[in-house]
Amino acid sequence: MRESDLNRLPRKAVLSFIASSTTIPFLDAKSTEDEAVASTVGYGTDPVLNKNYQRGDFWPLILSKYQRSMIERLVDTILPADDFGPAASDLRVVDYIDEWVSAPYPKQVQHRELILDGLKILDRYTNNEFKKKFLNLSQAQVVQTCTELFLQRKKKSEVKDLKNFIYTIRDLSMGAYYATPEGWKAIGYVGNVPLARFDGPPKEVLDELGLKQTVNDTHH
């Protein structure tokens, strides 16, 4: 990261990143009792690559049970169980977002602020709308809430404040959901398997598109 990049980031992200790159312990100023302190140390420039990792292997996960429950309801409404596949939380999407907001890098630190603040605003919003905290809403009310946040029809300040939040949650959820074998099936990805030969698209796909394979077996 260059100095010029650092200048464009919020101060907190900058401090956090500087701390992470120099390994000086840095206490998140906004931490409260129910938010664990985020790590400031990333995986470095030479992590072991040929290894399967679990969420939390590189830095501790900071979301509280309450925050995780809120995110679970959101992501399961955004990507519910249906004919395409399981609900988001069954594919560890909540863990993914927890790892994401717990990470020490500038982009993730920005999202940490956005999402932790967003969860608080969300409770405030549902309290105004339904006199209930988000977790106490009926599923119909959660759907209604998501609809308002995505559509951005209402002029209320909470709705506006939550626009970036809800779209970021959707973006992260999709990145996590479609990273899994179940997600691949849902989206139509086939691959990541060794093949003896690569035959290109099947004939029926070519026919549907009105295409012909132009590389033949004797092409050389």
Add this chain to the structure above:
Amino acid sequence: MPIINADEVKDEYDVAIIGSGAGGGQMAYTLTMAGVNCVMLEAGRDYQPAAETPMFNTADNSPLGGTSTPDKPLGFWDSTIDGGWQVPGEPYTQASSDPRDQYRWWRSRMMGGRTNHWGRISLRNGPYDFKSYTRDGLGFDWPITYDEVAPYYTKVEKLIGVFGTNEGLENIPHSPKGVLLPPPKGRVGDLMAQKGGKKLGIPVVPIHRAILTKQLDYDRIPKELHPDNPKAQKIVSRAMQGRAPCFWATPCGRGCSIAANYQSTTVHLPPALMTGLLDIVPNAHAREIELNDEGLAKGVLFIDKTTGQEKRVKARVVVLAASSGESVRILLNSKSNLFPDGLANSTGLVGKYIMDTVGTSLRGQIPALENLKPHNDDGASGSHFYIPWWLYKKQLKGDLGFARGYHVEIGGTRKMPGGNSPVSNSYLGSHFGTKLKEDARRYYGSFIGFACRGEMIPNENSYAEIDKEVKDRWGVPVLKWHWKWSDHELKMTEHAQKTFKELIEAMGGTVHGKVKTSGRDAISPGGSHKHEVGGAKMGMNSKTSVCNKHSQTWDVKNLYLSDASAFASNCDKNPTLTIMALSWRAADHIIQSFRRGDF
């Protein structure tokens, strides 16, 4: 002989090679096959692709889904270790505070350097590309012709394995019959682009990449490469048998544990080590090339990064292959009474005329590709097809407003999803729930990317010098970069944007985002494509160039440049294949000079 510590270097070697990437790897290979005793200094750590490559690893088992971070700027699985546009403890500086006039310098501090992660695109420069000044009066001619380099392109292609076709297009040379490996089949995006291109008179053809689509002929090729050298034949044959053909999964940028693609660490260094004539010192940060009383190079002063101590290695010939920027830095830091402004710099040209590749890209969404029946589209990762520059005649007439060409790399999007969302928010509206999953299924794979990779003309304002204030963590003065694109490059990117829009529309699609009409907005920052070349150009005479056509410096006859620093121009064809061809050629010159007793 093996990978050794700085304390284990022998008293003297025939040749010391600084850098282990495409240029250094090829140099070590060619020299050791001829019986020359070499030591190689590599600034990064040793690296073992067979054990370290993350084959098949997926986003759900990787931190942050494998997405990019400041520690791993090209994503978690990118094979680059201790590298990127920033390397901790090893800064560089910019002359300008305007980001548009800055150069982002990519470095790879690891055995094999950038060859571990590169795109494997292996295009020959054409005849025009070596004589561009003669053709249009801009930039410089090389002191060599295509015909002089062609046999070396052929040798390199045979050794490393390159797939592709001969298409008979202007300034796109053919490889001799039987040299290229079979091209992979076209993917849906490739074939759609080919059909769309036909409407516009734009050729879309198989690209050339250094990936084995079948096993190399380990009986025939070693005999052709090393006639009258049974020892080399035996070793190269054994090394070729250790490489498996591509199994059509896992992106090449991660490296390849089965050695199906070219990396210096899997193709050049193993046979060179098998000769018993190569010692490699990792973690050796070259600081200066030292001279003897006759003004000849006598060896290299380096810092052993494991201890921080200065060490020396002696050799009869020194070869710089540290990357353009780093080789320039070492030359300029090697000051003596004879060369007060830096070694081999009597012309003041060291560091001058550095070039990168001109880049801009555009994405389109193609409705015909929506909801396509799922099928395996992984292929050889990266491009199967590309658009070679097709407007030479129009350009020479002056009809285009810019003087040099670009090729287009085509990127399909049915890749393994995960990490970043597979569909951009702008296609998903306000949807969530099952409707969102329908959208994801509908749009996934329906995008296509076109990337311009074009020629930058060398200019007076793009160069590197030593910063007088800043030093790296070992006290070695660092580079300060100066950068400016000329109107030729800016106008090229405007042309590319317009062409990409036409291609996308010819495919029945729409542009994703906006077409950039101003080159200033369209062009990628200098250094984005990690193709820095030039800085110690070769030329016809000692007044106007740093080295001769054998990559031998005019000022110091036992000093050679075998990376892209010797390039006199940077045509649209990616530099790696040419680095290797010229390195092999320079190695032959060194071998002949030894035989004549010149050194």
